[in-house]
Amino acid sequence: MIAPPHSGQPRGWRRAAGGALLVLIAIAGALGALYARSPPGALDTVDRLFTLGTAARVAQGVPFAPAAGDRLDIWAAASGGARRPVVVFFYGGSWVSGRRQDYGFVARAYAGEGFVAVVPDYRKVPGVRFPTFVSDAAAAVAWVHRNIARYGGDPDRILLVGHSAGGYLAMMLALDRRYLAAQGIDPAVVRAAAGLAGPYDFYPFTWQPARDAMGAAPDPRQTQPITFARADAPPLWLATGTADGTIRPRNAYALAARQRALGSRRTVLRTYAGLGHQGIVMALSRPFRGLAPVLAESAAFLRAQSAE
Numbered sequence: 001m002i003a004p005p006h007s008g009q010p011r012g013w014r015r016a017a018g019g020a021l022l023v024l025i026a027i028a029g030a031l032g033a034l035y036a037r038s039p040p041g042a043l044d045t046v047d048r049l050f051t052l053g054t055a056a057r058v059a060q061g062v063p064f065a066p067a068a069g070d071r072l073d074i075w076a077a078a079s080g081g082a083r084r085p086v087v088v089f090f091y092g093g094s095w096v097s098g099r100r101q102d103y104g105f106v107a108r109a110y111a112g113e114g115f116v117a118v119v120p121d122y123r124k125v126p127g128v129r130f131p132t133f134v135s136d137a138a139a140a141v142a143w144v145h146r147n148i149a150r151y152g153g154d155p156d157r158i159l160l161v162g163h164s165a166g167g168y169l170a171m172m173l174a175l176d177r178r179y180l181a182a183q184g185i186d187p188a189v190v191r192a193a194a195g196l197a198g199p200y201d202f203y204p205f206t207w208q209p210a211r212d213a214m215g216a217a218p219d220p221r222q223t224q225p226i227t228f229a230r231a232d233a234p235p236l237w238l239a240t241g242t243a244d245g246t247i248r249p250r251n252a253y254a255l256a257a258r259q260r261a262l263g264s265r266r267t268v269l270r271t272y273a274g275l276g277h278q279g280i281v282m283a284l285s286r287p288f289r290g291l292a293p294v295l296a297e298s299a300a301f302l303r304a305q306s307a308e
Contacts, residue, residue: 043102044102044103046287051286055117056076059074064142065139068123073107083154084114084154085157085306086115086144086148086153086155086158087110087115087116088140089107089110089118090170091119093165094164100120106161114303116148120136122169125209129216130217134172134179137179141158142180142183145158145189156189157191158191159193161193164198167200168199170194190234192301194236197244200251201225203220226258229258234266235305236266239280239294241292244280245277246277253269
């Protein structure tokens with residue numbers, strides 16, 4: 001008996017679907033294992049699938065403070081012409097954890113918005129305490145100022161962005177001039193700074209990571225970004241989510257209020273309803289941009305402040 005045409009399709013489709021399901025299970029298992037080790041690393045892997053070809057890592061593991069062993073990665077979209085403004089992104093992790101390799105999703109996001117994006121590492125607790133990680137962040141910015149022109153960036157249009165403990169670093173460098181000055185560069189090269197759910201006013205230390213990182217500081221007030229609020233600070237964009245139970249929104253509210261009380265007209269406070277601590281940085285990734293317009297709004301602010 002001759003089989004009717006296409007009679008093998010159901011079996012073929014079942015075989016193909018079964019194979020695809022096994023592949024998806026394997027991918028899900030690999031992502032699950034990666035997520036267990038590093039949630040941002042898993043997010044970066046997923047984001048990479050959505051952003052193929054939009055931006056590339058043009059330099060990897062570049063040492064910027066050889067004595068400390070700190071390194072950075074640089075990302076940019078393919079483009080010629082004029083030098084582009086530079087976003088230096090500091091990741092969070094309670095000054096204890098985190099690594100630059102897991103935050104390609106942030107770098108790709110800002111590179112896709114027309115910036116050269118730099119993601120540096122910095123030393124962490126328990127190996128170091130305050131102010132070493134702030135000094136490392138300043139060393140990264142100094143390296144960028146001196147070298148980023150080779151990668152298409154404008155050394156005089158540097159913008160700082162940070163999430164959580166990284167937001168703390170961004171605000172410390174934007175507000176306390178001493179750290180960049182100690183690196184031999186003019187703090188004015190920082191055109192603006194954006195903090196995503198960062199701690200800016202958290203003394204006395206009730207949070208254990210803060211006690212571990214800063215509890216031994218001779219003058220605890222020197223650890224607080226709000227101490228250095230000033231009317232002539234670079235423009236600041238302070239974002240927080242109403243559902244953030246890790247770094248309370250009052251940190252952003254307090255710094256914005258202090259800046260305005262001192263006469264600053266260049267501080268923007270942005271509150272995202274229902275957004276949590278990790279959600280605010282997840283919203284920078286391609287799969288989760290629907291959570292809130294964090295990328296579009298922060299990029300627009302930074303672009304405006306870096307306009308020549």
